[in-house]
Amino acid sequence: MDALAAVRVESLPIGDLQAFVARGAQAMNRLAGLTSRAVGEIQVRGGGLVPDTGGASAPTPAWLRSVTKETGAAAGRRVRTSVALRELPLVRDAIVDGDVTEEHGRVLARLVGKIAPGALLESQESLLEVARRCDPDQLANFVRHLLATWCEPDLEAEEASAEERRFLQLRNTHKGSWRGTFELPDAAMEVVLTVLEALARREGKDDKRTSGVRRADALLDVFGLALRHGELPDTGGARPRVSYVVPATWALRLPSAAERAVGDDPTAGFVVDVDQHPGADCATAPWTGPATRAQLERLLCDAQVERVVLDAAGQVVSLTSVTDVITAAQRRAVAARDRCCTAKGCSKPPAFCDVHHLRSREDGGPTELGNLVLLCRRHHVMWHRGLIDLVDLRTPWLRLPRPRAPALD
Ligand SMILES: [Zn+2]
Ligand SMILES: [Zn+2]
Structure with missing residues (x-):
């Protein structure tokens, strides 16, 4: 030695x-x-x-x-x-x-x-x-x-x-993410893996995600599906939905920060904030706290937005639903036309997709079929981060404006 x-x-x-x-x-x-x-x-x-x-x-x-x-x-x-x-x-x-x-x-x-x-x-x-x-x-x-x-x-x-030892624990890292540990018996994991592994498959050749990332995305897909279509128990008489309180100016072109809006869709809701509220200048969610504007843009794209107007004392003066909500009929029509996520090479079915505004609501993009496409959560995030664009979508029905001829003089 x-x-x-x-x-x-x-x-x-x-x-x-x-x-x-x-x-x-x-x-x-x-x-x-x-x-x-x-x-x-x-x-x-x-x-x-x-x-x-x-x-x-x-x-x-x-x-x-x-x-x-x-x-x-x-x-x-x-x-x-x-x-x-x-x-x-x-x-x-x-x-x-x-x-x-x-x-x-x-x-x-x-x-x-x-x-x-x-x-x-x-x-x-x-x-x-x-x-x-x-x-x-x-x-x-x-x-x-x-x-x-x-x-x-x-x-x-x-x-x-093994049945006795089952547990799931979630911990906030306070660095913008959560960590979890769990132990489940074989029979329960058989159910979990059957669903998770089916959703965690590689989406086409360009899918460079690691298996760990694909599994994490699949987990979120499952919960998104439950939120949209699941028979979840009521919370105070209403089906649970993700709901953020955001400054009015984020969701709508509103002149005054004193006006607030609330929004929701099957998966996301928004409440525009009050001056007196400690988080008046950023969005906050009940479980996970503050979120940035970039983070919320994807959600705002497919959310029902309601406006709450408050007076100086913080009293609710009015509560109005903002009209351009994506209707169930529009969702069905977009699903029938697009059939799956419109990102090239992606085949996530409509159940896992958001309806995305090609031209954003904020920029005056209308909630009309011609401005709506299906995007899965992953591609929707990529769009709003500017990683994919129109050229990356399968939208043969879309009539793009013709490029203007160069001026001759
Ligand atoms: Zn979008
Ligand atoms: Zn996709």
């Missing part, structure tokens, strides 16, 4: 370094096998206790932890695996010989105590056969199948305890 440590890796050619890593990894596995064999012997011979430095005795995992500096859980796992592998001597020898890794051994050890010892001893050779061909994850899958076949009650107990 000391001689190897003295070698300067900077001075070795790549081929030698590769050989060094390969042989080092194998040596590590073999050493792990040897230590595991010794740990199993210590645990069994001492009946679970070992003499510690002070002359008293300590449980083997506690002692092992003090020696290896690993966590208590890891030390406990190591002791359990070492003992279990005594029932699989051929597997243990295979680890010591560097034939399979310690990780493989840990996976196979799960069979101990679940399958009759005699049958287990006999099956070692075939288990090793599989282990040599698989990585530990694949082997774990194989072992789960074996357990499902040979000891169903065990699998049932596992399912029941």
Whole structure:
């Protein structure tokens, strides 16, 4: 070890370094096998206790932890695996010989105590056969199948305890995003993945999103769909909808900041703000707080906007619905004409699409079929960020104004 440590890796050619890593990894596995064999012997011979430095005795995992500096859980796992592998001597020898890794051994050890010892001893050779061909994850899958076949009650107990552990937690990073962690049992994840993976497929050749990003987008698609079409429970007599309070000037060409508007569509609503309100100059949402104008432009594009006018004391003077709302009939007509997101190469169906104003409402763009197209959430965001334009859309029906002939003189 000391001689190897003295070698300067900077001075070795790549081929030698590769050989060094390969042989080092194998040596590590073999050493792990040897230590595991010794740990199993210590645990069994001492009946679970070992003499510690002070002359008293300590449980083997506690002692092992003090020696290896690993966590208590890891030390406990190591002791359990070492003992279990005594029932699989051929597997243990295979680890010591560097034939399979310690990780493989840990996976196979799960069979101990679940399958009759005699049958287990006999099956070692075939288990090793599989282990040599698989990585530990694949082997774990194989072992789960074996357990499902040979000891169903065990699998049932596992399912029941997984059911108990289910949870979902969401945390605001306060940096404009949220993080979540969750644990769901297999049966629930089967439902989730069936929907999520179907929506997370690559959309055409130009789709450069990573699988993680596509899954995140798919998650949002599912919730958007629920908001538009789902039978969600009422909140105070109305179906829940996303609703922002925004300054009147953002949503409408309004001269006075004292006037406010409220808006909503199946997915987004807007309330234009009051002077007295602490967030008078920016948009705010009830769950996630402030949002920028750029962020809201996409939502404003397909929202119902209502105007709330307040007096100086903050009293509501009037509440009027702004007329140019995209009607259900218009939505159906746009869906029938466009059939899916109009971005070239994208095929997201109407259920996942917003209706987008080609010329924005703010610039006087009318809410008429000729000015409306279907865009999926991703392409809608891209449009409002200026990343795609008319040339990127499939809109054969659209009559663009002819370029003016150059003036002759
Ligand atoms: Zn839009
Ligand atoms: Zn699209």
